[in-house]
Amino acid sequence: MAPTACAPLPAQPVPPPVPPHEPHLPSLAAYHALYARSIADPSAFWRDIADEFTWHSKSNFDPAAGPVHVSFLPDRRTNVAYNALDRWISAGHGARVAFYAEGNEPGRRRVVTYADLADSVARMGNVLRARGVRKGDVVVLYMPMVPELPAAMLACARIGAVHSVVFGGFSSEALAGRIVDSKANVVVVTEAIGRGKKQIQLKAIADRALEIAEAAGHRVEHQIVTKVPGAESVSDEACMVAGRDVDWDEAVREADAECEVEWVESEHPLFVLYTSGSTGKPKGVVHSTGGYMVYAATTFKYTFDYHEGDVFFSTSDCGWITGHSYVTYGPLLNGATQVLYEGVPNYPTPARLWEICEHYGVNQLYTAPTVIRALKGAAPPPQARDGKAEALRVLGTVGEPINPEAWMWYYEVVGARRCAIVDTWWQTETGGHAMTPLPIPGLQMKPGCAMMPFFGIQAALLNGDGAEVEGEGEGLLVIKSGWPAALRTVYGDHGRMEEAYFGRFPGYYMTGDGARRDADGHYWLTGRVDDILNVSGHRIGTAEVESALVLHHAVAEAAVVSVGHAVKGESLYAFVSLMGGVEASGDLRAEIRACVRNEIGAFAAPDAVHWAPALPKTRSGKIMRRILRKIAAGGARTRREDLGDTSTLTDPSVVDALLDTFGK
Ligand code: ATP
Ligand code: MG
Numbered sequence: 086m087a088p089t090a091c092a093p094l095p096a097q098p099v100p101p102p103v104p105p106h107e108p109h110l111p112s113l114a115a116y117h118a119l120y121a122r123s124i125a126d127p128s129a130f131w132r133d134i135a136d137e138f139t140w141h142s143k144s145n146f147d148p149a150a151g152p153v154h155v156s157f158l159p160d161r162r163t164n165v166a167y168n169a170l171d172r173w174i175s176a177g178h179g180a181r182v183a184f185y186a187e188g189n190e191p192g193r194r195r196v197v198t199y200a201d202l203a204d205s206v207a208r209m210g211n212v213l214r215a216r217g218v219r220k221g222d223v224v225v226l227y228m229p230m231v232p233e234l235p236a237a238m239l240a241c242a243r244i245g246a247v248h249s250v251v252f253g254g255f256s257s258e259a260l261a262g263r264i265v266d267s268k269a270n271v272v273v274v275t276e277a278i279g280r281g282k283k284q285i286q287l288k289a290i291a292d293r294a295l296e297i298a299e300a301a302g303h304r305v306e307h308q309i310v311t312k313v314p315g316a317e318s319v320s321d322e323a324c325m326v327a328g329r330d331v332d333w334d335e336a337v338r339e340a341d342a343e344c345e346v347e348w349v350e351s352e353h354p355l356f357v358l359y360t361s362g363s364t365g366k367p368k369g370v371v372h373s374t375g376g377y378m379v380y381a382a383t384t385f386k387y388t389f390d391y392h393e394g395d396v397f398f399s400t401s402d403c404g405w406i407t408g409h410s411y412v413t414y415g416p417l418l419n420g421a422t423q424v425l426y427e428g429v430p431n432y433p434t435p436a437r438l439w440e441i442c443e444h445y446g447v448n449q450l451y452t453a454p455t456v457i458r459a460l461k462g463a464a465p466p467p468q469a470r471d472g473k474a475e476a477l478r479v480l481g482t483v484g485e486p487i488n489p490e491a492w493m494w495y496y497e498v499v500g501a502r503r504c505a506i507v508d509t510w511w512q513t514e515t516g517g518h519a520m521t522p523l524p525i526p527g528l529q530m531k532p533g534c535a536m537m538p539f540f541g542i543q544a545a546l547l548n549g550d551g552a553e554v555e556g557e558g559e560g561l562l563v564i565k566s567g568w569p570a571a572l573r574t575v576y577g578d579h580g581r582m583e584e585a586y587f588g589r590f591p592g593y594y595m596t597g598d599g600a601r602r603d604a605d606g607h608y609w610l611t612g613r614v615d616d617i618l619n620v621s622g623h624r625i626g627t628a629e630v631e632s633a634l635v636l637h638h639a640v641a642e643a644a645v646v647s648v649g650h651a652v653k654g655e656s657l658y659a660f661v662s663l664m665g666g667v668e669a670s671g672d673l674r675a676e677i678r679a680c681v682r683n684e685i686g687a688f689a690a691p692d693a694v695h696w697a698p699a700l701p702k703t704r705s706g707k708i709m710r711r712i713l714r715k716i717a718a719g720g721a722r723t724r725r726e727d728l729g730d731t732s733t734l735t736d737p738s739v740v741d742a743l744l745d746t747f748g749k
Contacts, residue, residue, distance in 0.1 A: 090206075092624045104132040106139065106392045108160035110525045116537070118206035122345070123540035124566075130155070130540065135379050138168045138418075155402030157376030161347040165355060165378045166210075166243035169417035170203040171346075179203070182422045183283055185396070185445050185485070186234045187430035189279040191437070192314055197232045199420075206235070208301065208337045209240035209343035209456055216271055216307040220245030220347055223267040223357065227260055227291050229253045230427050233311045233333070233411040234403050236271050242355060242374075245347035249357045249369075252404025254704045257410040259732050261297035264305060266336050266369060266615055267357060267576065273309045273333070281432035282622060288324070309333050313427070323555065346605070351375030357576045360407055360513045361705045362613060362733035364597065367578030369509060369514045377516050377685035378418060384417030384517035387506050389449040389479050396476070397450040398424040398442065401405035404601065405705050406513040407483055407556035411451060415517070430456050435463035442466075442477065448501075451481035454516070455706040457491045457499075458635075458642060462664075466499045479524050481507045484609050485707055492532035499749050510610055511597065514586065516570025519596075520544060520608055527627075535600075536607045541568045546602060551590045559624065561614055562600040599626060616710055618647040620655050623688050630691070633684035634659060637677050639667045644700050646714040660743070669696040681732060696741045696749055703733050712740060721747040 110116050123130040137463035141162040173181065178201035186195040216225060224246050228234040241248040241351035251263050254276070256333040264272065274291040276283060280433060288310055295305050310325065311333035317584040324333070353375045385391060397416055401407035416423050424445050425709040430452070438460060460466075480500050487495075487508055496506050505524030511517060522528065522536040528683070530536075538544045546560030547552050571594065586595050598613040611617060611626025618625050627645045634643035642662045661677065663669060676688045695717075701709045712731065716723050723744060731737050 087094065095502065097696060101493050107525060108390050108524065109387050109392075109603070110390070110523055112526060115346070116523060116525060120538070120540055124543060125323070126326045127497060127541055127566070131379060132343060134383055135161075135375070135510055138378065138382075139163060139172055139349075140375075149513055150452060153324045155376065155569070155571045155573070156352055157373065157379070158351045159567045159689060161351045162353060163378065164243065164245075164348055165374055165414065165418075166206055166239040167346050168378060169242075169414065170199055170206060173199050173420045175205055177741050178420060181420065184235075184423060184425040185423055186232050187426045187441055187445075188313075188315060188427075188635065189281070189432070190315060191433065191440070199556060202232065202236060202417075204235040204342055205337065206239045206243055207342055208340040208727035209333075210243040210344035211340040212309065212331075212333075212336045213240060213271060214244055214344075216309075218246050218271055220349065221354070222271075223249050223269045225245045225260075225264050225267065225269040226250045227255075227272060227287060227294075228403075229280070229285075229287070229312075229313065230402055230408075230412075230425055231275065231313050231427060233275070233280075235425075238356070238409075238671075239405065239417075243344060243346060243350045245353065245691060247354045247356055248696055250403050250409070251359075252402055252704055253280075253285070253287055254404070254735065256732065257293035260291060260294035261301070263359060263369075264294060264298045265301050271305045271309065272307070273311065275311045275313055278427070278572055279315070280393060280427075280544060281429040292324075292326075305329070309336065319455075326469075334472070349374055349689040352573070354573065356409065358409060358513055361405070361703045361707055362707055362730065363703055363707045364711060365615060366730060367733065368513075368581065369578075370572045371574045371576050372516050372570065373408065373573050376571070378414065380517045380541075380568065380570035381410040386419055387388055387523055388433050388509060388518050388521055389451070389506075391421055391449065393420065395421065395448040395478075396424060396445050397421050397449045398426070398445070399481075400426065400430060400438070400449040400453070401451065401483070402705075404712075406511075406516070407451070410517050413475075414608045417427060417479065422733060422741070430460060431463065435460055436465075439466045441679060446476040448478060449479040450480065452480055454487040454491055455696060455702070455707050457482065457487065457495050461494045461498075469578040475501075477501075477504050477687065479507060479510055480504045483509045483511070483651055484705065486612060486628035486632075487533055488628070488635050489532035490632070496530075496532070506530055508533065508535055509600075510608075514572040515564075515596065516572065519564065519568075524711070529678075531607060534603075534607055534609050534627075538608075544600075544608060545593070546600060547590060547593065551593075557569045557604050559599065559600055559611065560609070562588065562596045562598045562608070565593060567571065569597040610690065613710075616646070616658065618645075618655050620647070620650075620690050621652075622654075623686075625689055627686070630657060630659070630681060630689050631683060631691070633681040634661060634677060634691075636684060637680045639663050639673060641665075642678060642700055643710045644697075644710060644713055646710050646716075646717050648693075648717045650692075654732075657689065657691040658693045658702060658713075660694065660695045660697040660713055660717075662697050695743070696746055699736070699739045700748065701731075701739045701743070702735050704735050709734060715741075716743055717741075
């Protein structure tokens, strides 16, 4: 996305003085000084931060071990749950709110303090131990966004078990695959949950998954079943399988409230989490304890400029890395108070998200471009309505490139021009933010730009031969040295980790994304490397063309892929979803193509515009372009079975609708 395609660059004003505090980064010079130290002497830099946490025995971060073999304070032992909960309670903050839990139905609310959470975590730790779970064992969690989910994650951490959270929207087959892969003996599941208008019977899905796993030769010994107050359930006592299923409430009530902390080595695995599967079969990314803990906490503190008393709200589900690092770990490790929302942003009305922000006085909101685009135009946020929700200071986005138009709406309308926008670029594999603008007073933000590396991240761009691109330029985005939260392995397949991330250019961590560095040294993500197109000798990122397409008022969303072209090498094929009530027509097609021609140039105008009733998205909301590439290449003859793994799609019927709309 070229900066020239955007509106004038807004400067971030000084945040409003309530609550009164100095920003963690009061100036750009403060960022540069810390960044320089994080690169020049990473051991000392991270050791100083790590010393704010509780550890047993000491040693140093050794980045020299190389990116494939990062180890962080390997001789120290720690416990993440202790650092997230007990540390605050012993400092006298047990009564502080950890979660304002907001139910799917408006008005259904629960308040969970640090002391409440620590109590559930300790009892739950004992329930797991009583079922034979020991240090290093994997426990699968299949639960919605209720406080019991972070509690179960922390209970695993407390006893040294490794959690594997499976997003509550996945099918029995997907869940079974992850259970078998990790050989988990214990599964924690929520009985049923309301998500928007739908009631989802999670336990029934999990029961079926356990049958599939058993047929594949792996038997789960224990299933712990939680209930969400208010969710309708079809299952009753009769559905509980004797000897296997346990009621969470009963077990927790009966369990001892004292649970001995398992002090684990810093490099002990904390969790395994599968990537979204946007580009292929999801990878089971494994994160360590100490390095992940320190990095998740530090990125949370600086990126959101979190201060005691602030209320943070991330809409991400704990089924994804964002929910791990910026719901469960980063915020609690900072003693933060946050909103935990069970439902979807537009239920029962599109104003729900804004009502939540207003009700709790949210200071930092963190969401995804897909949510921002969906809400834009649907309901005015409170500022635009009546000047309320003035507490917002930092607005974050994550998951996909944000097109400048959506960015401007987020900045101008939601943030009333006085909030910092932090467009955080990172991956399941990086564990925490790797590049992001930081909320530094006076910083010139650039809509759609990830701007600068976080502390300890040495970003570089490589050309196709593996040579580093200097100065202004474009290339494959790589990271040159180890950072504390780098993934440690791919679960059960270390070879896949070395091959996928370090195989092509040894010594560099390959992100799989492309980027451009501008004259100020700031980074613009251009999309996944697979999605960088080469049309008549012009290199162009899908993100750039999609941003131009959605500038047209009739376009709701767009996805661009390339198809082979005899003359141009590649030609562009656009899938375009129109705003509700807009009729597709030949004139509209011409207008939309003209929009791209004006914004970028004639070479970028798509040869084909396919009217898409909807776009295929992963359950984390990302457009799955590999499926669109196959449809564009195969044309009207494409068969459903040619499309590869579609199990991580939210709504597989979208694909049939696309196959039916050829030539329309
Ligand atoms: P898989 O690796 O299985 O294909 P995935 O890459 O979608 O799945 P995640 O780790 O959830 O899985 O997503 C990370 C990717 O999301 C990044 O590599 C990048 O392509 C995209 N991304 C995340 N945040 C941003 C952002 N702020 N700007 C642009 N792209 C982003
Ligand atoms: Mg990825």
